[in-house]
Amino acid sequence: MNSLKAISTILLASVLTAAADPRFALVRIKDIYTALPATIALQQQVKKEHDDIMKDQRAEQLRKIIGELQALQTQLADKTTPLDEATNRTLARNYEIKRQEAQTLQQDFETYKTEQEKLINRKMVATMRASLDRIAKTSGKIAKERGFDSVFDSSGNTNTGVPFVLFSKNAPDLTEDIQAALKDSEPVLVAPASKAAAPAGKAN
Numbered sequence: 001m002n003s004l005k006a007i008s009t010i011l012l013a014s015v016l017t018a019a020a021d022p023r024f025a026l027v028r029i030k031d032i033y034t035a036l037p038a039t040i041a042l043q044q045q046v047k048k049e050h051d052d053i054m055k056d057q058r059a060e061q062l063r064k065i066i067g068e069l070q071a072l073q074t075q076l077a078d079k080t081t082p083l084d085e086a087t088n089r090t091l092a093r094n095y096e097i098k099r100q101e102a103q104t105l106q107q108d109f110e111t112y113k114t115e116q117e118k119l120i121n122r123k124m125v126a127t128m129r130a131s132l133d134r135i136a137k138t139s140g141k142i143a144k145e146r147g148f149d150s151v152f153d154s155s156g157n158t159n160t161g162v163p164f165v166l167f168s169k170n171a172p173d174l175t176e177d178i179q180a181a182l183k184d185s186e187p188v189l190v191a192p193a194s195k196a197a198a199p200a201g202k203a204n
Contacts, residue, residue: 022149025172026165027139030155032179033131042127046120053116058109065102072098138181142174 033039053059072095076088083091143151151174156164 023147024150024152025143025146025148025174026154026168027135027151027173027178028155028175029132029135029153031175032135032182033128035179036131036182038127038131042124046124049116049120053113056109056112058105058112062102062105062109065098065105069095069098069102134182134185135178138178139174142177142181146172146174148172 072091075083076091076095139151152165154163154165154168154173158164
């Protein structure tokens with residue numbers, strides 16, 4: 001009889017466990033990712049690298065030539081001080097030479113700029129994926145430790161653009177717990193995008 005009672009108790013417990021509502025929690029992935037030191041450092045580094053592109057000697061030289069072109073154009077268009085035919089031809093020839101020089105330099109700079117931006121974008125994607133992987137793994141670890149069956153991103157949207165979590169009533173939010181767990185394991189930011197080394201000068 002005691003054996004039957006024990007079996008009945010076990011079966012009842014199993015039924016109750018199976019019938020129990022699944023436990024789920026929420027996480028605000030966007031908030032966690034935005035606040036990560038690696039994310040903040042990456043944004044600052046990317047801004048600096050974009051600024052460095054615009055400080056390249058090709059960009060500086062291009063700006064200088066454009067200024068010279070504008071000055072030549074102003075001289076050619078100035079009707080208040082008539083110029084002789086020879087001077088006009090000289091100015092027009094100089095203008096055309098500068099224009100071609102600017103065009104060549106601009107193409108060279110645009111090629112350089114495109115390649116550098118590709119390097120920056122690849123680094124951004126790699127760093128973002130690494131951070132999101134850390135967030136996902138930490139979220140799963142904490143959820144498992146707390147006994148949750150599922151974790152949903154309350155800051156994310158579906159493919160249709162609507163929020164992934166449409167409604168939740170007093171659902172536990174693990175965002176702060178995950179942020180605390182990630183804080184001590186923040187990795188070092190990946191190295192800046194490498195640039196082609198300049199040819200070495202001859203020794204004196």
